[in-house]
Every structure is written in structure tokens, then in C-alpha cells.
Amino acid sequence: MTSSVPQPAADDGPDPAAPAAGRAKKAPPVAVKYLILGFFPLAMVVSLVGIMLSGMHKPVPHDIPVAVVASTAPQAEQAAQGLEKALGDSFDIRPLASTDRARTLVHDRDLAGAYVLPKDGARQALLYTAGGAGIGQQMAVEQTFTQLAAQQQIELETEDLAPLHSHDSMGLVALYMGLGYSMAGFLVVTVMSVAAPELMRLRKFLPVLAGWASFMSVCIWLLTGPVIGAVHGHAWPIIGLGAAMIFAVSLVTTVFARFLGPLALIPVVTLTMFLGVPSSNGGMSTYMVPGFFHTLHGVLPLPANVESVRAVLYFGGDGVSGHLATLGVWAGAALLLNVVIELFKHRRSGDKNLEAIDHMFDAEHVHEIPDAVRTAN
Structure with a gap:
């Protein structure tokens, strides 16, 4: 009488049908790692120099919104047309007939400045700006209209509606x-x-x-x-x-x-x-x-x-x-x-967890099938 001793199943290595989640991720090739290592600083430096320098290396004023204010709307319109021809695309000149309205628009940052023409034969114009809205546009407006007033042989008074603080000059x-x-x-x-x-x-x-x-x-x-x-x-x-x-x-x-x-x-x-x-x-x-x-x-x-x-x-x-x-x-x-x-x-x-559970369930039940049945199949 011979007795068969059950032998442990041979270990054929990992099941190729096992879910991908259970396998270790393969490390990328060394060449790929070195390429990524070099790409990171290269991309950062090229972006920094290329984008920021292209935008800021040559500042040129264009379409700076400035109002010209006169006593009447026709006078303001006529003055605006003359300034548009003289200043070109550097400024977007808008006619206004209200000094209060001009002040409000400059304070609200809808305008970079407002040039108030002299009234009743006076020889002094007034320029409103707001330093808090940006010193760059303020300097461009003040420089341009100071030169304009000098050409017109009139004095120019400036008023900063939002001056910069001394600790943020x-x-x-x-x-x-x-x-x-x-x-x-x-x-x-x-x-x-x-x-x-x-x-x-x-x-x-x-x-x-x-x-x-x-x-x-x-x-x-x-x-x-x-x-x-x-x-x-x-x-x-x-x-x-x-x-x-x-x-x-x-x-x-x-x-x-x-x-x-x-x-x-x-x-x-x-x-x-x-x-x-x-x-x-x-x-x-x-x-x-x-x-x-x-x-x-x-x-x-x-x-x-x-x-x-x-x-x-x-x-x-x-x-x-x-x-x-x-x-x-x-x-x-x-x-x-x-x-x-x-x-x-x-x-x-x-979904991956469900696949893993199904795989485990199938593996467990394969060992429960009688040998005779497996031999018959």
C-alpha cells in the first residue's frame, strides 16, 4: 500500500496575469534620467531670460490713456485731435469737459493722467497723475506733457492724486x-x-x-x-x-x-x-x-x-x-x-483592487478542484 504525500506546487515565479498594480515600477533608463536632469534647469533659464527679457528689455509707451480737459466739449474734442496727431500711438487721448470727472477717472486708474487746458486766457495748465498706479506710466505722462507745455509756452502744475509713500518711493x-x-x-x-x-x-x-x-x-x-x-x-x-x-x-x-x-x-x-x-x-x-x-x-x-x-x-x-x-x-x-x-x-x-481580488479568488479555487476532475479535463 503506497501513500501519496502531497508535494508543494512548484514556484514558477510571478504570475504574468497578476495585475500591474502588484508589480514594481521599472526604473527609467539612465539616459532618460540625465535628460530630465538637464531639461529642468534648461527650461527654467530659457523661460526666465526669453520671456521676461523679451517683454521688458525695450520699454516703449503705447496707448497710455490720458484725458485732455477743456471748458466745453467741442474745445476738448479739438484739442484731443491735435494731441493725437502730435503724440501718435504713444497716447490714447480722450476728450473731457469736466475736471471732476477727470480726477475721478485718474483715481480709479481708468486714466493714467489728465491734462487740463488753461482757462480764460491763463497761462497755466494742470496735469493730474497717480503715482500709486505705477511710477513708470506717471513718469512717461509727466515727461511728455511737461515738454508739450514748454512748446506751448505755458506753465504746468502737476497734482499727484495718489502719491507714493516715502517708504515705497x-x-x-x-x-x-x-x-x-x-x-x-x-x-x-x-x-x-x-x-x-x-x-x-x-x-x-x-x-x-x-x-x-x-x-x-x-x-x-x-x-x-x-x-x-x-x-x-x-x-x-x-x-x-x-x-x-x-x-x-x-x-x-x-x-x-x-x-x-x-x-x-x-x-x-x-x-x-x-x-x-x-x-x-x-x-x-x-x-x-x-x-x-x-x-x-x-x-x-x-x-x-x-x-x-x-x-x-x-x-x-x-x-x-x-x-x-x-x-x-x-x-x-x-x-x-x-x-x-x-x-x-x-x-x-x-478597478485595480477589484482585479486583484478576482485574481486571488480564482487562484484559491483552482487548488480546491479535485485531482480526478482536473485529470479528466
Whole structure:
């Protein structure tokens, strides 16, 4: 009588039918890793130099909106036609018959300046500008109309409706704060995607991001205000605007990071800084850069933040709502995309888990089939 001792099944290695989720990812070839290593700095440097230099290397004024104000509408229209012929495409001359209306439009940043013609035989004209709206456009307007008044042999009095503060004499504070907010937004996501990917799930990410945005906005205000002295007062509005900017940039960065990982820095920095700085009206007037950047001024997050901070610092908060709406569109669109991406990945992960369970179930039941049945088959 012989007894058969069951022998363990031979191990033929991993089942080729096993789900792909259970296999280790194959490392890319060394050549590919080196190409990626070189592509990252190359893309950043080329974008920085190519985009920013092309937009700012040769400032030329174009279509700067300036009103010419006269006592009557026909006089204003006649003067405007004469100035358009003399100044060409550098200025967009608009006739007005109300000095109060001109002041309001300059203060609201709908005009870069207003040239009030002398009245009743007087020999003195008046020029309204707003330094808080940008020193570049103010200097262009003042220089041009000072020369014009000299040619007309009349005196010119200037009035700055929103003068720059002594601690922000070049009007650059809003730009540097905006750059700080942008960096706080995209750097935290870039680091988190590598060092703590478990926090990238929205239910964890959003609370962390809210805390981070608030914390960094307070830090930037403390640095620019009490420490450096470039900003005086306006603590809560500035902190709120900074947190909104950081939150929006972080959400946008997250969309790219879900596909590109650390390489998300390339499109995000290009979007927020390389394109944002020339179009921000912060360092150079948007009326002195190519029209492409002037168009982006009303679209990108950095210009929206720069103009919001300026509105608080120099214009009593007038105009903030429109720029906040721009940030809101970016944040809302990015949040929606993050939700869609996460749901899609969750669904794919669930499908892979079901495949793995089915495979395990089939493997277990194969061993339960009697030997006689398998032999008969």
C-alpha cells in the first residue's frame, strides 16, 4: 500500500496575469534620467531670460490713456485731435469737459493722467497723475506733457492724486510681496508632492493649505512691515489678500504636480512669475511692454494680487473686488480640476483592487478542484 504525500506546487515565479498594480515600477533608463536632469534647469533659464527679457528689455509707451480737459466739449474734442496727431500711438487721448470727472477717472486708474487746458486766457495748465498706479506710466505722462507745455509756452502744475509713500518711493513693494506669495504657494506643493505625498489628498490637503496660506501671509506682512518698514498699517487686508494669493497658486500647482511631480515648477513658475512680472504693472507699466503682456494683465494671478495690494495701500481699497474675482476664478477652476483628477484616480485604483481580488479568488479555487476532475479535463 503506497501513500501519496502531497508535494508543494512548484514556484514558477510571478504570475504574468497578476495585475500591474502588484508589480514594481521599472526604473527609467539612465539616459532618460540625465535628460530630465538637464531639461529642468534648461527650461527654467530659457523661460526666465526669453520671456521676461523679451517683454521688458525695450520699454516703449503705447496707448497710455490720458484725458485732455477743456471748458466745453467741442474745445476738448479739438484739442484731443491735435494731441493725437502730435503724440501718435504713444497716447490714447480722450476728450473731457469736466475736471471732476477727470480726477475721478485718474483715481480709479481708468486714466493714467489728465491734462487740463488753461482757462480764460491763463497761462497755466494742470496735469493730474497717480503715482500709486505705477511710477513708470506717471513718469512717461509727466515727461511728455511737461515738454508739450514748454512748446506751448505755458506753465504746468502737476497734482499727484495718489502719491507714493516715502517708504515705497519706487512703488515696488506690491510686486515683491506678490512674488513672495507666489513662491509660498508653489514651493510648498512641490516639496509636499515628494516628501509627504499622503497629504496631497484633498481632504487632508485643503486644511493644511489653509493653515499654510494664513501663516505665510502673516510672515510676509511681518517681514515687509514691522521688520523692513516698507508697509505701514493695513495689516488685515494685506494678510487676507496674501492668503488668497497663496491658496490660489497652491491649488494651481497641485493640478500640475499630480501629473509632473517636481517638474510642475516649470509651467507654474512660467505662469505665475515669468509671464506674471512683465504683465503685473509692478516693475514696468503695462503700457510700456508688448501688447501680449498688457492682455495678460487682466488674466494672471500675479497682476491681480499686485493691483489688489496697491489698491489697499494707495486707493483706500477701491477696485479690490475685481482683482479678487480673478484670483477666485483661478482657485475655483483649480479646485474643480483637482476634484475631477482625484475622483478619476480613485476610480482607477478601485478597478485595480477589484482585479486583484478576482485574481486571488480564482487562484484559491483552482487548488480546491479535485485531482480526478482536473485529470479528466
